[in-house]
Amino acid sequence: MFAKTGDEAALMVSKLPPDVNLEEQVGFESTFTSADADPDTFRPQVTGIQEGSDVRFRVQVVREGQVEYEHEFEAVFGMLPEDEKPAYRGAKHLRLVSNARPPELVPFPEIAQYDDEYLEEQTILVKLGDTIRATVLVDGNVADSTTLPVGRPASENGLKAIRIGYINFIELPGLSPSLPPQPETTVDRINEDWAQVAIRFDLAGASTIDPVANVITVKNRAGTASADGTASVTVAPGQGTPTPVMINIFAGDTEEQIAQRLASEISNTVPGVTAQHYPHRTQNEDFWFVLVDKGNNVTFSNISSDPADVFIQPPALNYRDEDKIDFLAGNVLGLNFKDDDARTIDMFAVPNGALPGAYGRAGHDEHQFTLPGWQNTILIIESAVNGNDASNPLTAGHEVGHVLFDGPFDGSDPASPGHSPDPQNLMSVGSQGGELEDFREGKRLTNEQNEDARTDSATPTPVPLLHQTGHNE
Numbered sequence: 001m002f003a004k005t006g007d008e009a010a011l012m013v014s015k016l017p018p019d020v021n022l023e024e025q026v027g028f029e030s031t032f033t034s035a036d037a038d039p040d041t042f043r044p045q046v047t048g049i050q051e052g053s054d055v056r057f058r059v060q061v062v063r064e065g066q067v068e069y070e071h072e073f074e075a076v077f078g079m080l081p082e083d084e085k086p087a088y089r090g091a092k093h094l095r096l097v098s099n100a101r102p103p104e105l106v107p108f109p110e111i112a113q114y115d116d117e118y119l120e121e122q123t124i125l126v127k128l129g130d131t132i133r134a135t136v137l138v139d140g141n142v143a144d145s146t147t148l149p150v151g152r153p154a155s156e157n158g159l160k161a162i163r164i165g166y167i168n169f170i171e172l173p174g175l176s177p178s179l180p181p182q183p184e185t186t187v188d189r190i191n192e193d194w195a196q197v198a199i200r201f202d203l204a205g206a207s208t209i210d211p212v213a214n215v216i217t218v219k220n221r222a223g224t225a226s227a228d229g230t231a232s233v234t235v236a237p238g239q240g241t242p243t244p245v246m247i248n249i250f251a252g253d254t255e256e257q258i259a260q261r262l263a264s265e266i267s268n269t270v271p272g273v274t275a276q277h278y279p280h281r282t283q284n285e286d287f288w289f290v291l292v293d294k295g296n297n298v299t300f301s302n303i304s305s306d307p308a309d310v311f312i313q314p315p316a317l318n319y320r321d322e323d324k325i326d327f328l329a330g331n332v333l334g335l336n337f338k339d340d341d342a343r344t345i346d347m348f349a350v351p352n353g354a355l356p357g358a359y360g361r362a363g364h365d366e367h368q369f370t371l372p373g374w375q376n377t378i379l380i381i382e383s384a385v386n387g388n389d390a391s392n393p394l395t396a397g398h399e400v401g402h403v404l405f406d407g408p409f410d411g412s413d414p415a416s417p418g419h420s421p422d423p424q425n426l427m428s429v430g431s432q433g434g435e436l437e438d439f440r441e442g443k444r445l446t447n448e449q450n451e452d453a454r455t456d457s458a459t460p461t462p463v464p465l466l467h468q469t470g471h472n473e
């Protein structure tokens with residue numbers, strides 16, 4: 001019933017909730033050809049065995065040489081419709097799932113039902129790269145056996161070939177010490193969500209940082225300087241001597257030109273310090289800023305500029321829970337602490353409540369030119385990454401979707417770009433706030449989403465985030 005060679009020779013984790021179109025027992029013919037049948041649900045079949053034989057199918061999941069699952073199924077006899085040949089088929093359909101009850105349950109999940117708990121032996125828990133082995137037993141003796149992988153090997157091509165993303169996990173200070181972030185559990189959880197489309201993630205690194213203030217903004221409401229003039233500022237790096245810096249301003253200079261001149265003058269004048277200029281463009285904000293001495297605090301004083309329409313000033317940057325993290329703080333955070341590998345998704349764990357009205361916020365490739373610190377960056381609240389199954393277990397997988405899909409995808413809701421109108425989809429708005437990983441929750445993906453992620457984020461896109469080798473391979 002499945003291709004045994006080529007790009008299609010693989011079993012896939014089902015994209016349906018396990019209770020949809022999965023009957024407990026079926027005859028030789030089944031109604032499984034209906035419109036909403038799952039192309040990834042399967043059952044073993046063997047031909048060339050006489051009617052009246054004692055036939056059973058043993059199905060196993062093999063992971064790194066170990067049998068993780070094993071069950072024997074009864075078989076039903078019939079004639080194949082296409083050529084009237086006698087055949088046996090398994091009496092139950094089987095569905096691969098990727099989401100299981102976590103080892104620690106606090107406190108809601110006692111009432112949750114996980115994907116592999118629905119019709120138990122028919123919903124088989126797997127990970128990408130496992131092997132499914134089906135063995136035919138006739139009168140208790142092994143008659144034949146076949147294997148298929150879960151997803152094609154990463155070295156291959158096609159929608160079923162495994163692709164790998166890297167997550168760099170960064171914690172801000174002030175997170176709860178009683179339920180601290182769990183980078184590995186978070187990545188495992190993202191992998192459970194994304195196994196449906198043969199995408200897995202590796203943890204590329206985990207660190208804790210202290211946010212810094214080291215930027216000055218350059219603003220001009222009119223867009224360009226109205227006259228010639230000068231700007232000056234005294235720059236004091238954390239451990240360094242305060243150094244005065246002065247630049248010329250020319251009539252008609254844009255914010256970008258002034259920021260660029262200021263950055264290069266700081267780099268030239270202040271010993272041991274490099275400065276760079278960046279844009280900051282949101283719906284309501286549009287200016288440039290200069291970031292000095294990446295990763296370190298810098299004090300700016302004695303600031304003056306002339307003509308008066310050019311404003312140069314250090315902005316307020318808030319990272320504590322009660323202060324909220326706005327787009328500029330996120331932009332500065334990302335530029336200071338994203339890792340240097342553009343192929344990595346950087347995930348910052350922030351205090352609960354630090355993202356007004358959101359559990360997470362994600363930027364993608366497009367932000368390179370508007371909010372560069374947000375490019376392929378996720379800010380996520382701590383309760384979504386602390387491994388506690390009673391708080392936002394699907395948020396991290398959802399935010400990763402925003403990054404991989406580069407915003408809207410086929411079938412996304414025009415009223416909420418980047419989100420799915422299907423409440424059971426991982427990209428539904430509700431999936432972020434869900435408290436359970438119950439099988440009914442919003443965590444499904446579609447073939448279109450699989451294709452979209454691979455089109456937008458696999459090689460050779462401008463910023464490839466999906467790879468054929470893992471971070472440590």
Ligand SMILES: [Zn+2]
Pocket residue numbers: 398402418419429432
């Ligand atoms: Zn979202």
